[in-house]
Amino acid sequence: xxxxxxxxxxxxxxxxxxxxxxxxxxxxxxxxxxxxxxxxxxxxxxxxxxxxxxxxxxxxxxxxxxxxxxxxxxxxxxxxxxxxxxxxxxxxxxxxxxxxxxxxxxxxxxxxxxxxxxxxxxxxxxxxxxxxxxxxxxxxxxxxxxxxxxxxxxxxxxxxxxxxxxxxxxxxxxxxxxxxxxxxxxxxxxxxxxxxxxxxxxxxxxxxxxxxxxxxxx
Amino acid sequence: xxxxxxxxxxxxxxxxxxxxxxxxxxxxxxxxxxxxxxxxxxxxxxxxxxxxxxxxxxxxxxxxxxxxxxxxxxx
Numbered sequence: 001x002x003x004x005x006x007x008x009x010x011x012x013x014x015x016x017x018x019x020x021x022x023x024x025x026x027x028x029x030x031x032x033x034x035x036x037x038x039x040x041x042x043x044x045x046x047x048x049x050x051x052x053x054x055x056x057x058x059x060x061x062x063x064x065x066x067x068x069x070x071x072x073x074x075x076x077x078x079x080x081x082x083x084x085x086x087x088x089x090x091x092x093x094x095x096x097x098x099x100x101x102x103x104x105x106x107x108x109x110x111x112x113x114x115x116x117x118x119x120x121x122x123x124x125x126x127x128x129x130x131x132x133x134x135x136x137x138x139x140x141x142x143x144x145x146x147x148x149x150x151x152x153x154x155x156x157x158x159x160x161x162x163x164x165x166x167x168x169x170x171x172x173x174x175x176x177x178x179x180x181x182x183x184x185x186x187x188x189x190x191x192x193x194x195x196x197x198x199x200x201x202x203x204x205x206x207x208x209x210x211x212x213x214x215x216x217x218x
Numbered sequence: 219x220x221x222x223x224x225x226x227x228x229x230x231x232x233x234x235x236x237x238x239x240x241x242x243x244x245x246x247x248x249x250x251x252x253x254x255x256x257x258x259x260x261x262x263x264x265x266x267x268x269x270x271x272x273x274x275x276x277x278x279x280x281x282x283x284x285x286x287x288x289x290x291x292x293x
Contacts, residue, residue, distance in 0.1 A: 029258065030221060030265055036257040075257055 013119035016144065020044075020137045021117035025079075028087045029105035032077070034141065041074040041164065042137040045155075046120040046130035050082045050090035054154045058132070059091075060100045065157045072164055073139075076104035080130055081115060084108040125151060136163060138171075173218050186215035221262040222269040228292065235262045236271060236281070236289050243278045 014021060024033045034042075045062070047055040062076055069076060080087075091102045109115050109130075120130040132149035144167050149155055166177040175187040191212045192198040198211040206214035221232030228236065231254060238251035249259045263279060266272050271285035281289065 030261055032257065032261050036260040040256055070255075075255060 014117075014135065014143045014146070016146065018143055020135065020141050020143045021114075023107075023114045023117065025107045025109065025114050026084055027077070027105035027107050028084060028091060032105055032107070034137075037075055037077075037137070037139075038141060039139050041072065041139060041168075042077060042135075043069070043074060043160065043164075044077045044079065044118070044135040044137060046079040046115060046118075046133045048126065048129035048131070048151050049080055050086045051093070054151070055080075056090075056094060056098075058154050059094060059102055060098055061154075061157045062104070063100050063102050065161060066103055068161060069164070072161075072168065074164055078104060078106035079109050079114055079120070080106070081109050081112055081128065083110055122148075134160065136167065138167070169218070175216075175218065178215070186217055189214045189216055221265040222271070226269070228288065231258065231262055232266060233289075233292055235259065235266060236285060237293070239263075239266075239272055239279050239281055239285070240289060243280065245277065245279075248279065 020034060022034045024031060047058060049055065059078070062078070066076055082090075087106045087108055091106070095101050107114055112121065115121050115130045118133065118135060120133045121127065122131045125131055129151070131151060132153070132155055134145075134147040134149075134155065135143060136145040138144045145163055147155070147160075147163075162182065165183050166181060169175065169177060169183070169187065173187065175189060178186075178188055181187070186207060189201075189206055192201050201211055201214055202208050204214075206216050208214040221229055221235060223229060231252075234252045234254065235248065238248045241251045242248050245256075245259060245263075248263070249256055252259060254262070263272065263274070266285070267274055270282055271288060273280050273282055
């Protein structure tokens with residue numbers, strides 16, 4: 001077991017299915033609370049620093065998928081351990097140099113309050129910057145998915161949209177989605193919980209590989 | 219883009235929200251009239267309330283005299 005320095009504060013990470021940690025934070029769109037997003041899905045994502053190359057490509061990519069996310073009732077909220085002034089300067093620079101307007105707010109988390117509450121800082125990677133984290137929070141404020149990428153690797157926007165589509169499909173139809181699932185493809189029917197259900201399942205017209213792996217169209 | 223600037227003037231989204239409050243009094247109606255995302259409506263209304271431009275009672279928003287006067291100056 002590793003020795004734990006008493007001066008190091010042990011932060012608990014958000015867990016799937018639990019309430020997302022609340023916050024009130026300064027952003028490029030004024031002061032925002034997590035509660036302001038109640039009723040919408042929220043993608044809260046962090047980036048290491050403004051004016052850095054991978055982050056810039058990610059911000060352009062997030063801005064490009066923002067209309068598709070809005071159609072899905074999803075809002076975007078960025079975060080880094082930089083000031084509002086830095087965020088504003090960077091956003092303006094992106095607009096000037098890359099001709100892309102950043103339409104979503106960015107938290108200026110200089111005191112690391114939000115980053116700490118969400119476990120966005122991985123000290124072995126950097127103690128002064130947030131990693132590339134994505135938290136998907138549902139309209140009730142529940143953490144539904146988390147993705148962590150290292151600083152060296154930009155995120156995949158297709159996967160983020162696919163994840164949202166899966167979560168919304170799961171909620172609407174009470175199903176699960178298989179590997180590499182895309183909207184329009186067959187979904188997985190939850191496995192039966194009793195032997196009787198298992199026997200009935202194969203009679204129900206689902207596309208069954210076996211009693212525990214049945215799919216259907218929605 | 220806070221709704222109220224440090225000098226007390228309104229940002230464009232602040233003005234949009236204040237106009238929407240003049241037409242509708244609940245959150246859904248204000249969102250509909252402003253065409254702003256819900257998070258922006260909520261954070262903006264809070265900012266306008268803190269600036270004394272509106273009050274809220276039982277989730278119904280009312281322009282204060284100061285809010286009405288400011289709106290008259292802008293419109």
